[in-house]
Amino acid sequence: MLHRSLTRARHVPAALYGLALLLLATLGLAAPAQAQLQLRIGGGAFQPMPIAVTDFSGDPNLGGLVSSVVTNDLRRSGYFLPLEKGRFPESPNFDAAPGFEKWRAAGVQGLVTGRVSRDGSGRLKVEFRLWDVTSGQQITGQQYGTDAANARRAGHLISDSVYTKITGLGPWFDSRIAFVDESGPKENRRKRLMVMDQDGANVRALTTGENAIVAPRYSPATQDIAFMAQATGHQPRVQVINLETGSRTAMGNFDSMSASPRFSPDGRRLVMSVQQGGNADIVTMDIASKAQHSITNGNAIDTSPTYSPDGGQIVFESDRGGSQQVYVMGADGSNPHRISFGEGSASQPAWSPRGDLIAFTRQRKGGFAICVMKPDGSGERVLTEGFHNEGPTFAPNGQYVLFFRDPGGQGGGKLYMVDITGKVEAPVPTPSYASDPTWSPLLSGK
Numbered sequence: 001m002l003h004r005s006l007t008r009a010r011h012v013p014a015a016l017y018g019l020a021l022l023l024l025a026t027l028g029l030a031a032p033a034q035a036q037l038q039l040r041i042g043g044g045a046f047q048p049m050p051i052a053v054t055d056f057s058g059d060p061n062l063g064g065l066v067s068s069v070v071t072n073d074l075r076r077s078g079y080f081l082p083l084e085k086g087r088f089p090e091s092p093n094f095d096a097a098p099g100f101e102k103w104r105a106a107g108v109q110g111l112v113t114g115r116v117s118r119d120g121s122g123r124l125k126v127e128f129r130l131w132d133v134t135s136g137q138q139i140t141g142q143q144y145g146t147d148a149a150n151a152r153r154a155g156h157l158i159s160d161s162v163y164t165k166i167t168g169l170g171p172w173f174d175s176r177i178a179f180v181d182e183s184g185p186k187e188n189r190r191k192r193l194m195v196m197d198q199d200g201a202n203v204r205a206l207t208t209g210e211n212a213i214v215a216p217r218y219s220p221a222t223q224d225i226a227f228m229a230q231a232t233g234h235q236p237r238v239q240v241i242n243l244e245t246g247s248r249t250a251m252g253n254f255d256s257m258s259a260s261p262r263f264s265p266d267g268r269r270l271v272m273s274v275q276q277g278g279n280a281d282i283v284t285m286d287i288a289s290k291a292q293h294s295i296t297n298g299n300a301i302d303t304s305p306t307y308s309p310d311g312g313q314i315v316f317e318s319d320r321g322g323s324q325q326v327y328v329m330g331a332d333g334s335n336p337h338r339i340s341f342g343e344g345s346a347s348q349p350a351w352s353p354r355g356d357l358i359a360f361t362r363q364r365k366g367g368f369a370i371c372v373m374k375p376d377g378s379g380e381r382v383l384t385e386g387f388h389n390e391g392p393t394f395a396p397n398g399q400y401v402l403f404f405r406d407p408g409g410q411g412g413g414k415l416y417m418v419d420i421t422g423k424v425e426a427p428v429p430t431p432s433y434a435s436d437p438t439w440s441p442l443l444s445g446k
Contacts, residue, residue, distance in 0.1 A: 027127060027128075027129060027138075027141030027142060027143060036132060036135075036139050036165070037049070037109060037110050037130075037132045037134075037139055037165070037166045038166065038168070039079055039080075039166050039167050041079060041167060041169070041399075041419075046421075046423060048078065048079055048080050049079065049080050049110060049166065050080075050083060050107050050108050050109050050110075051074060051080045051081065051082055051108060051109065051110040051111070051112070051162075052082065052083040052088065052103065052106070052108045052110070052111050052112070053067050053071040053082055053112040054067065054092060054111070054112065054113050054114070055067050055085075055091070056113075056114035056115055056116050056126075056128075057093075057094055057114070057115045057116075058115045058116040058117040059116045059117065059118060062116045062124065062148065063114070063115070063116040065151055065152065065155070066114065066116055066126060066151055066152075066154055066155040066158070067112075067114060068155075069152050069156060069159070069199075070112060070114075070128075070158050070159050072199060073155070073156060073159035073163075073199065074159060074162065074163065076199065076426055077163060077424070078423070078424025079163070079166075079167060079424070080163075080166075083106060083107070087106055088106070089102035089103060089105065089106050090102055090103075092111075092113050094113050094114065094115045094127065094129070097136070097138075098111055098133075100131075100133050100136045104133055104134065108133050110130065110131070110132065110133065110139075110162070111130070111131040111133050112128060112129070112130055112158070112162060113129050113131070114126070114127055114128035114158070115127045116151070122147075122148060123145060123146065123147060123148075124145065124146050124150075124151060125143055125144070125145055126144045126146065126151070126154040126155075126158070127141070127143040128141060128142060128158045130162050130166075139165055139166075140161060140162075140165050142158075142161060144158075152197070152201060152202070153174065153443075156173040156174040156197070156198075156199075157173075157444060159173040160172070160174055160444075169397055169399050170354075170397030170398070170399070171396070171397060171442060171444075172198070172395040172396045172397040172399065172400065172442070173198060173199075174442055174443050174444045175197075175198045175395070175396050175439060175440050175441065175442055175443060176195055176196060176197055176198060176439075176440040176443065177196055177197075177198055177402065177415070177428070177437055177439055177440065178193060178194065178195045178206075178216045178225050178437070178438050178440070179193075179194055179195075179196075179404075179415060179430065179434045179435065179436060179437040179438070180192070180213050180214065180216065180434065180435045180436040181193075181194040181205070181431065181432055181433075182412050182413065182432060182433040182434065182435060183432045186412070189412070190209040191209065191213045192205050192207050192208065193206040193207040193213045193216055193225070193227060193241070194431075195225075195243070196430070198395075198439070200428060200429035200430065203430075203431055206241055206243075206246070207229075207241075211229040211230060212230045213227050213228070213229055213436075214227065214228045214229075214230070214236070214436060215227060215228050215259065215391075215436050216436060216438050217261060217262050217393075217438045218263075218438050218439065218440045218441065219263040219267040220263060220265055220267060220353075220441050221263070221265065221266050221267030221268075222263075222267040223242060223243040223244045224240050224241065224242050224243065224263070224267065225240070225241050225243065225438070226238060226239070226240045226251070226261035226263060226270060226272075227241070227261065228258070228260070228261065235256060235257050236257045236258070236259060237250050237251075237257075237258055238250070238251045238258040238259065238261045238270070239251060240261075240270075240287070251270060251272075251285060251290070252272075252274070252283075252285060252292060256274065256275040256276065258273070258275075258283075259273050259275075259280075259303065260272055260273045260303050260304045260305065262305055262306045262307060263307075264307050264311055265307055265309055265310065265311045266311065267287075268287055268288065269285060269286055269287060270285045270287060271283070271295075271306075271307060271314060272285070272305070273302060273303035273304070273305065274294075279298065279299055279300060279301060279302075280300075280301045280303050281294050281295075281296045281298070281302055282294070282296045282303075282305045282314070282316055283295070284331075295314075295331075295332060295333030296316075296318075296329075296336070298320060300318050300319055300320035301318065301319050302316055302317070302320070303316065303318075304317045304347065304348050304349060306349055306350055307331065307351065308331075308351050308355060308375070309353055309354070309355045310355065311331060312330065312331055313328055313329065313330060313331060313375075314329055314330070315327070315328050315349040315351055315358055315375075316328075316349065317346065317347045317349060317360075318336075321338060323345045324346060325338050325340045325341075325345065325346050326338070326339055326340035326347070326349045326358070326360050326377075327339065328375060338377075339373070339375070339376060339377030340373070340380075341377065342362075342380065343365075344363050344364025344365070345363045345364075346360050346361070346362050346363075347360065347361050347363070348390060348392060350392045350401075351375075352372075352394045352398040353394055353396060353397070353398045353441075354397075355375070356374065356375075357372045357373065357374060357375075357420065358372065358373055358374070359371070359394060359401050360372075360373070360392065361390050361391070361392065361403075362382075366387075367385055367386060367387060368385070368387065368388050368389040369383075369384065369385035369386075369389065370382075370383045370389050370401060370403050370418065371383060372401070372420055381422065382422065383401060383418045383419075383420065383422040384403075384425055386405060387405075387406075387408065388405060388407065388408060389403055389404070389405050389416075390403060390405075390406070390435075391404050391435065391436050391437060393437055393438050393439045394439060395439050396439065396440070396441050396442045398420070399419055399420055400417045400418065400419050400420070400424075401418055401419075402415060402416070402417045402428065402437045402439055403415070403416060403417075403418070403437070404416070404435045404436065404437060406435070412432075412433025412435075413433050413434055414427060414428075414430070414433065414434060415427070415428035415430055416428060
């Protein structure tokens with residue numbers, strides 16, 4: 001049964017990301033299951049769901065590529081345990097129901113089958129079905145039309161569909177990560193801005209390394225990344241790079257250092273920290289008009305500001321109480337109040353896209369922990385702790401936190417992600433040492 005065609009609403013520039021995919025139809029083969037696959041995240045008895053992703057039929061090269069992307073995505077999420085190919089009991093026909101008894105005997109609860117084919121012009125049609133092995137019913141199925149160059153993205157979209165259907169959580173696989181790539185000797189590292197798929201594929205350099213890059217942040221609404229750049233002999237200055245054109249714009253006419261830029265939810269404003277003598281105040285800037293407005297003004301160092309998802313509040317770090325702690329205030333600077341307490345200092349706050357949590361770095365007893373707490377400061381939890389963990393940033397669905405870990409010595413940082421239960425932690429591959437990650441919004445829209 002075919003339903004009406006749908007298109008992805010978010011524009012994705014061909015110059016950097018390739019053409020957006022078209023969701024053609026929803027596939028139906030069996031009646032929808034009454035008791036659908038469900039996975040409860042968290043809790044002491046949590047176990048990943050056993051699932052199998054069969055080799056997609058049709059084009060032998062791209063079919064294998066797409067199925068491997070789906071398998072690796074689901075495995076990296078920590079919520080699924082894909083069955084190894086050597087244990088597959090059959091190679092199911094995509095147009096027929098699988099042999100459910102065989103898959104149940106293999107210990108599988110969910111099964112993904114698929115097909116990749118080409119039309120006369122060479123465009124791909126990527127199809128998949130998700131089966132509930134226990135009930136013997138199809139849970140969902142879709143097909144995507146795209147260019148061959150976007151086969152990996154089709155895999156990420158399938159992963160998102162499977163993940164959201166089973167967990168009830170939002171999608172995140174069809175997204176990208178920008179980060180600072182660090183290469184060369186420890187004393188003279190070249191720091192370039194790079195962007196890649198969330199699984200480490202398709203790495204691209206956005207800057208050449210002539211300026212040191214620090215603290216990049218994606219815009220939630222436009223194809224821009226803000227960051228701090230420092231050229232030899234010049235004050236560090238906030239810049240914005242457009243991902244579609246590659247153009248770079250310096251933001252503000254400050255005589256002193258500007259740092260820690262973050263976009264407003266609508267992408268029309270920046271909030272940043274500007275050094276004023278021995279202090280640092282938080283300043284907002286309208287990107288179009290370049291109009292500036294200071295929203296803190298005191299004897300403290302106020303930095304790392306981040307808007308709440310609704311734009312009504314700003315979380316930031318400040319030493320106004322004697323040590324680095326996390327504060328929240330209105331977007332106009334009203335009612336600043338401290339929300340981090342407990343042992344040690346707290347810094348680098350990041351607001352979840354869901355609005356329910358704030359991630360931050362807590363330093364205590366020589367260690368660095370990535371923590372989360374509610375926006376009122378309650379419910380603080382440690383997600384991961386070690387020698388040097390910094391720079392938290394949330395996945396588009398608010399379920400994972402990306403950060404970097406630097407063990408010290410002559411080595412360098414590496415990227416890791418941890419889920420908000422603290423039960424899943426995994427490295428994120430990068431070409432070299434890496435720091436200061438920022439997660440993009442979904443490329444395919446919502």
